[in-house]
Amino acid sequence: MAEGPGTVSLTQRRVAPSILSADFARLGSHVQEVLDAGARVIHVDVMDGHFVPPITFGAVVVSALADVVHDAGAIIDVHMMVDRPERHIADIAGAGADSITIHVEATPHVHYALAAIRDAGCAASAALCPATPIEALADVADGALDMALCMTVNPGWGAQSFIPHSFAKVARLRALLPDHVGLEVDGGIHDETAGPIVQAGANMLVTGSAVFGSDDPAGTYRSIASAAGAA
Numbered sequence: 344m345a346e347g348p349g350t351v352s353l354t355q356r357r358v359a360p361s362i363l364s365a366d367f368a369r370l371g372s373h374v375q376e377v378l379d380a381g382a383r384v385i386h387v388d389v390m391d392g393h394f395v396p397p398i399t400f401g402a403v404v405v406s407a408l409a410d411v412v413h414d415a416g417a418i419i420d421v422h423m424m425v426d427r428p429e430r431h432i433a434d435i436a437g438a439g440a441d442s443i444t445i446h447v448e449a450t451p452h453v454h455y456a457l458a459a460i461r462d463a464g465c466a467a468s469a470a471l472c473p474a475t476p477i478e479a480l481a482d483v484a485d486g487a488l489d490m491a492l493c494m495t496v497n498p499g500w501g502a503q504s505f506i507p508h509s510f511a512k513v514a515r516l517r518a519l520l521p522d523h524v525g526l527e528v529d530g531g532i533h534d535e536t537a538g539p540i541v542q543a544g545a546n547m548l549v550t551g552s553a554v555f556g557s558d559d560p561a562g563t564y565r566s567i568a569s570a571a572g573a574a
């Protein structure tokens with residue numbers, strides 16, 4: 344029997360494959376491969392062509408993946424790289440998202456947007472671009488936040504190099520956050536960066552091109568999960 348999505352917590356140590364680098368001609372089966380390998384968090388990157396230059400996908404793709412992900416007892420972790428994300432929360436939540444991350448740089452109404460995410464029945468998360476100080480989360484860290492996302496590359500593209508300054512930033516962010524708030528990292532995560540970024544304090548590791556760009560997504564997922572000491 345499948346476990347329910349409710350068994351996945353954002354404070355657990357997990358590796359979250361990002362579908363940005365998946366084969367969209369066979370998205371369902373590509374995602375099924377990493378679910379079969381043990382992935383329980385599937386990361387979906389929504390981009391609007393304004394907050395970041397590329398345009399990707401939105402609620403339609405979340406909805407298309409919802410059954411296959413939830414039937415495996417996994418969750419859909421939506422990363423919204425869009426301006427004024429509060430205008431899209433109801434659609435994304437209604438499509439089947441379990442956690443939604445908004446960028447603090449994308450709206451003047453971060454607290455409002457986080458509350459709207461919870462009101463829609465999802466876990467609420469806020470992301471910081473590499474140049475954004477961790478203090479941008481200080482006034483929502485205790486109370487409004489279920490997870491923080493520290494970008495370890497500039498948002499918008501897969502397969503970029505990990506920014507080394509991120510190790511120190513993640514450690515400072517972990518110290519700022521209460522224990523019940525998860526800490527996700529996104530960008531340039533692979534076998535070699537996974538262990539050190541966990542040591543720095545991250546527990547949720549997004550990985551796109553390393554997994555879906557490989558010839559063996561399941562094996563690569565297991566290798567990164569092992570390097571991270573993840574379930």
Ligand code: DX5
Binds near residue numbers: 553
């Ligand atoms: C980039 C996205 C990432 C992307 C990471 O803006 O937010 O989730 O898929 O890709 P990799 O793991 O290739 O750096």
Ligand code: ZN
Binds near residue numbers: 387422
């Ligand atoms: Zn992402």
